[in-house]
Amino acid sequence: MRSGATFAALIAGLLLMTGCGPKTITVGSRPFPAENPVFSDASGKAIETLPTDGGAIRLVFLDFPWCPACADVWRAVRTAAAPFPPGTVRIYRILFDRETALSPAGQREVPPLHPAPLPEGDVPGDPGVLEVITLTALPGEFRKEFRVSHGPLLLLLDAGGKVERRWIGFSGKMSGELSSEFRRRSRVLSPHPPGT
Numbered sequence: 001m002r003s004g005a006t007f008a009a010l011i012a013g014l015l016l017m018t019g020c021g022p023k024t025i026t027v028g029s030r031p032f033p034a035e036n037p038v039f040s041d042a043s044g045k046a047i048e049t050l051p052t053d054g055g056a057i058r059l060v061f062l063d064f065p066w067c068p069a070c071a072d073v074w075r076a077v078r079t080a081a082a083p084f085p086p087g088t089v090r091i092y093r094i095l096f097d098r099e100t101a102l103s104p105a106g107q108r109e110v111p112p113l114h115p116a117p118l119p120e121g122d123v124p125g126d127p128g129v130l131e132v133i134t135l136t137a138l139p140g141e142f143r144k145e146f147r148v149s150h151g152p153l154l155l156l157l158d159a160g161g162k163v164e165r166r167w168i169g170f171s172g173k174m175s176g177e178l179s180s181e182f183r184r185r186s187r188v189l190s191p192h193p194p195g196t
Contacts, residue, residue: 024147025155030162031146032060038142039094039135046141050161051133056090057156057185062137063093064151069170073152076170080178081130088186090131096139156181 025031033049040046050060059077063070081089156165156178165181167174 025153025163025166027163027166030160031155032161034145036141036145038138038145040138041135046138047135050092050135053090054087055159056087056131057182058161059089059091060155060157061091061093062148062151062153063095065096067152070152072170073154073167073174076175077154077178078130079175080182083179084182084186087131089182090133093132093134095134095136096142 035048037046037048039048041051050058061073061077077089077091150168152169154167154174155163158164165177167177171177
């Protein structure tokens, strides 16, 4: 009898602990707004949610320093969005201002050695490209709120901010999958006819 009570107490303790700590961003979750500010915008203001979207299809891209696959993800997103009118797709680019440096003394977090430029062909303010809003993840706060173990991470959000699709890493099928999602979500908008 005593071991049954001990087992029940252990299970209750484990269940309580699972609610603590950072959460994983999963399909079906609504990660933003966060409980505390986890981003800073271009002005340096700390914010807990994504800026308003104006009805665009929203992607959240966690773009890590020294991420070779990130360039492939950018190309897939640009290719998938190309047939649609400007403003159809908005991408929130989340940069991390810390990276792990390995040295004989061990691991430590340091500012990125090189700033991450926009992918080739993307220029802020150019109406012919994706609408990109760049935010910086606040290092301590973001990691306290969210657990992200692999990158790149691309999230497709619904109108209410719920994660509908999630891609981790890059796949050769990503552009086609994104294009299909964009067509499905832009019912009133149709892609440009071929050759235009």
